[in-house]
Amino acid sequence: MRDFSELSEREILALAIGNEEEDGRIYADFAEMMRADFPSSAKVFTEMAAEESDHRRQLIELYRTRFGEHIPLIRRQDVRGFISHSPIWQISNLRLEAARRQVQVMEEEAARFYRRAASRTTDASIRSLLGDLADAESAHESIADRLIEENLPQSVREAEDETNRRRFVLQVIQPGLAGLMDGSVSTLAPVFAAAFASGKSWEAFAVGMAASIGAGISMGFAEALSDNGSLTGRGAPLLRGIICGAMTTLGGIGHTLPFLISAFWTAVAVAMVVVVIELAVISWIRWRYMDTPPFSAALQVAFGGALVFATGILIGSS
Numbered sequence: 052m053r054d055f056s057e058l059s060e061r062e063i064l065a066l067a068i069g070n071e072e073e074d075g076r077i078y079a080d081f082a083e084m085m086r087a088d089f090p091s092s093a094k095v096f097t098e099m100a101a102e103e104s105d106h107r108r109q110l111i112e113l114y115r116t117r118f119g120e121h122i123p124l125i126r127r128q129d130v131r132g133f134i135s136h137s138p139i140w141q142i143s144n145l146r147l148e149a150a151r152r153q154v155q156v157m158e159e160e161a162a163r164f165y166r167r168a169a170s171r172t173t174d175a176s177i178r179s180l181l182g183d184l185a186d187a188e189s190a191h192e193s194i195a196d197r198l199i200e201e202n203l204p205q206s207v208r209e210a211e212d213e214t215n216r217r218r219f220v221l222q223v224i225q226p227g228l229a230g231l232m233d234g235s236v237s238t239l240a241p242v243f244a245a246a247f248a249s250g251k252s253w254e255a256f257a258v259g260m261a262a263s264i265g266a267g268i269s270m271g272f273a274e275a276l277s278d279n280g281s282l283t284g285r286g287a288p289l290l291r292g293i294i295c296g297a298m299t300t301l302g303g304i305g306h307t308l309p310f311l312i313s314a315f316w317t318a319v320a321v322a323m324v325v326v327v328i329e330l331a332v333i334s335w336i337r338w339r340y341m342d343t344p345p346f347s348a349a350l351q352v353a354f355g356g357a358l359v360f361a362t363g364i365l366i367g368s369s
Contacts, residue, residue, distance in 0.1 A: 055130050060172045061118045066125045067168065067181070068110045073127070074157055075103030081150050099154065106184055113180050162188035223294060224340045226274050228333070230295035233270055234302025235329040236359050238262045242307055243363035252318045256310035263303025271296020305329050
């Protein structure tokens, strides 16, 4: 690996050609990955790829004039401290706004590279082209804005944003909510049964931790193995499993931690307050993301939680 300062003018042009080809292919990958769900945004990325292809053509023409036909393969990763990007093909769930943000970052990095490269060459023709490309990359932000205005009118953007929101709900909110509900509600019975059966905080804490972690592992595997997401659009099973398992564990640990308080009735009182907060959070999420009426969401969650809570107390007190 070499420093950028060690590259010759020939190597700088070869690197610029490789960069333009890579950026163009990244934009084309964005377009292909979004064509089905976000066709208008895909068109924007396709036109951005065409812009990069034109830059590459100009660089190749200049290279041929100055250095001949053979262009050495010099890539970003071959130059120390150079810009690099995560492989797009490895991203299983590319979000629209994330793609748009990455485009902006790529254009800023490319403009910075061309300015730095232009400052290192003494050849007038190379310096002129690199300076022009730096200006072009800087102007790409406005070009992107123009393409968005032309291809993404407000109605289309609203529709794509709604599609993006539904995907987020399906792939993140739903498994997270399922886990939070299971952890917050199902662990109530064993935690409070252990508390009232023993009358000791530590026993309730130990049972609560075991129930929370066990439920998290169980729910995580169940969610991950339920389907691979290829037909349902629910996303990567591993990610869903991690989200669901983590939220299940979190939901159970919330009302378990108060039993670290040695004073038993104080611990019970604090745990009850935490339970109320947990159920309120669940109700809010169902209202905010699942379009459940607020009163109905609160009533359903509170009723279910109360039944499980009462079960735990009755069994523990018997």
